[in-house]
Amino acid sequence: MLHLFFKKLIKSPNMQFTRNLVTDPKYGFLKQLGLSTENPGLYDGRWGGTGKLIESISPTSGQVIAKVRESTPEEAANAISEAQKAWPQWASLPAPARGEIVRQIGDELRKNLKPLGQLVSLEMGKILPESIGEVQEYIDICDYAVGLSRMFAGGIFPSERKDHALLEKWNPLGVVGVISAFNFPVAVYGWNSAIAMVCGNTIIWKGAPSTPLISIATTKIISGVLEKNGIPGSVASLITGGADVGEALVSDKRVSLVSFTGSTKVGKEVGLKVQSRFGKCLLELGGNNALIVAQDANLEMAMRAAVFSCVGTTGQRCTTTRRLILHKSIKTEFLGKLKTAFKSILGRIGDPMEDSVLYGPLHSQQALDAFKKTIKTAEENGGTIEFGGKQIDRPGFYVEPTIISGLSPDAAIVQQETFAPIVYILEFDSVEEAIALNNNVEQGLSSSLFTNNIQNMFKWIGPLGSDCGIVNVNIGTSGAEIGGAFGGEKATGGGRESGSDSWKQYMRRSTVTINHGTDLPLAQGIKFE
Structure with missing residues (x-):
């Protein structure tokens, strides 16, 4: 693409915008950001690249926005x-x-x-x-x-x-x-x-x-x-x-x-x-995140959290809720309200650049293909599409937010992470069972429990509770703050970023020992004289 050199002037063109972005005032922010359509190849004497041209594609339309030249491995080594x-x-x-x-x-x-x-x-x-x-x-x-x-x-x-x-x-x-x-x-x-x-x-x-x-x-x-x-x-x-x-x-x-x-x-x-x-x-x-709703939970709070955690960023957050684990006593009621909420989301689909839009497209054709493949596999394995499951008939990579029930927690498709707005419905009798379901995947990024029972809360955050790096109570799986360390355990990699x-x-850590005296004693009282 573009390689940021130290002291080298590269004037060869390396980026071309499509004409509609050049002429449409809607995209005036490109020039404000220094992505000048008048002279796109010159970046303050430091920009260049000699690799192949790649296409930047708008998820909203599926059309090419711009063509950009990549770096080569040799240029990466130079960088x-x-x-x-x-x-x-x-x-x-x-x-x-x-x-x-x-x-x-x-x-x-x-x-x-x-x-x-x-x-x-x-x-x-x-x-x-x-x-x-x-x-x-x-x-x-x-x-x-x-x-x-x-x-x-x-x-x-x-x-x-x-x-x-x-x-x-x-x-x-x-x-x-x-x-x-x-x-x-x-x-x-x-x-x-x-x-x-x-x-x-x-x-x-x-x-x-x-x-x-x-x-x-x-x-x-x-x-x-x-x-x-x-x-x-x-x-x-x-x-x-x-x-x-x-x-x-x-x-x-x-x-x-x-x-x-x-x-x-x-x-x-x-x-x-x-x-x-x-x-x-x-x-x-990866993350295969679960949101648990206990029998005593504030269902209104849990519903709002579940909707954003399931469909925010069109299900393309690493912290997106992939598994919704509901207590048997509230499952039918909660699922009904979730379907109603998802239906309202369909009325707010559109161009993500518009302020009023609440739900945008998937990022790419590859993501769309993965969505379709997952829906097909779920149905072939006995899953029931409670809501959604289809591509939306409009330009771009739009799909319906999807709810699937009837699959075993151990089903291969439930154990996998599909980067799309698909959530699987599971149920439980006891909090201990819900915790076991939460932990029953190879990933360990984000997890959430909705409950008003203080015993459940401390069981959830304790040594026998959630095995994830992010363990939430009465908030959804998405939306971490920068002050806390972000990351997960198990197949999520164990890394931590941010706070x-x-x-x-x-x-790198150095343990430094400074002898400011005139003797040379050894540690552990060892004598070597």
């Missing part, structure tokens, strides 16, 4: 070289000075909040309020990282030896690779980059090949701030492409940490390759 060269300058800045630059990045994102959100809606397909909310996440994590830049610290521990100090020191890793997915084309990179940068690392970002315009616009904002501060743009470099470019990033020993967001299948391969060279991995993989002490993953 790593330049990031490595820039690292000493960046790492030598005091952490609060790095935080100040990240603060400026957050301010530039604020200035571009709506246009960048509009671009997310155009290219990814999520509705505008969610798209703007995603950009806001990046802004929020910049604010968080600014404070963190004055707070992350090691420790001083008591030494058993006289005149000795035992310290813990944290230092940056070097070059960090970030491979992000299409469903959160801004926020996931933001979680990683803001914290990794204040920790003193340089970044190589490989955005999703299907959302290249978002990656370009975001990187332009960052590089502009860096250059204004006399910092080389290669501190935050952008590459894109397919598996060959990803392989170049994952396999390069100079990349100390690879943060990968994507499927469990690909994440396993990434983890093995990085571990084989003794690199570090941060894996954010809490996630910053430690972007640094």
Whole structure:
């Protein structure tokens, strides 16, 4: 796609917009973001790429938005070289000075909040309020990282030896690779980059090949701030492409940490390759999330949470509710209300760039095909389509939100994650049974229990409760805050991003012992004289 060089001028054209985007005032935000349709190939003397042309396709229409040129594996290797060269300058800045630059990045994102959100809606397909909310996440994590830049610290521990100090020191890793997915084309990179940068690392970002315009616009904002501060743009470099470019990033020993967001299948391969060279991995993989509604739950709250968790982002969040586990006594009532709510959603389908739209398209033809295949498999295995199950007859990749009942919790299709608005209905008698159903999948990302029983709450969050990284009570499975660590267990990969002490993953720990005396005692009282 586009490769962000350190000191090289590439003037060859590398991006072409379709004519309707050039002439329609509706898309004026593209120019505001620096994606000039008048001279699309020149990006402040630092942009270029010699790989194949790829197409950015609008999920709303199924039509090509723009053609963009990819990086090659060789250009990816060059980007790593330049990031490595820039690292000493960046790492030598005091952490609060790095935080100040990240603060400026957050301010530039604020200035571009709506246009960048509009671009997310155009290219990814999520509705505008969610798209703007995603950009806001990046802004929020910049604010968080600014404070963190004055707070992350090691420790001083008591030494058993006289005149000795035992310290813990944290230092940056070097070059960090970030491979992000299409469903959160801004926020996931933001979680990683803001914290990794204040920790003193340089970044190589490989955005999703299907959302290249978002990656370009975001990187332009960052590089502009860096250059204004006399910092080389290669501190935050952008590459894109397919598996060959990803392989170049994952396999390069100079990349100390690879943060990968994507499927469990690909994440396993990434983890093995990085571990084989003794690199570090941060894996954010699949989720097969359950929302449990107990007999004593506030059903109105649970309903509102379930609707958003099931159909928000058209079911394309890693935290989307895939399994709705209902107490037998309230199952019929709850399912009836859920169908009514889903029916109302159908009246709010449309162009995700329009403010009034509540439900947009799937992201791609591939997602549409997976939806259809899952529906067919579910029916072949005895599942009942309670609601939806069909493609919507309109341009683009639109499908009905879907409810399926009658399948065993152990059915292969229920055990899998389909990145689409499909939820399976399961039932239970006891909270212990519901917890067992929640844990009965290989993934362990997000989980939710609706109950007003305090015993159930503490059972749910205790050692024998949910085995997920995100364990919620009386809120849905989607909608994490940046202050808490985000990530999951088991086949979700075990990684943690965003808040809490996630910053430690972007640094290396040193245990330091300083002898400030004149004797040389050994630990554990050993005598060697």
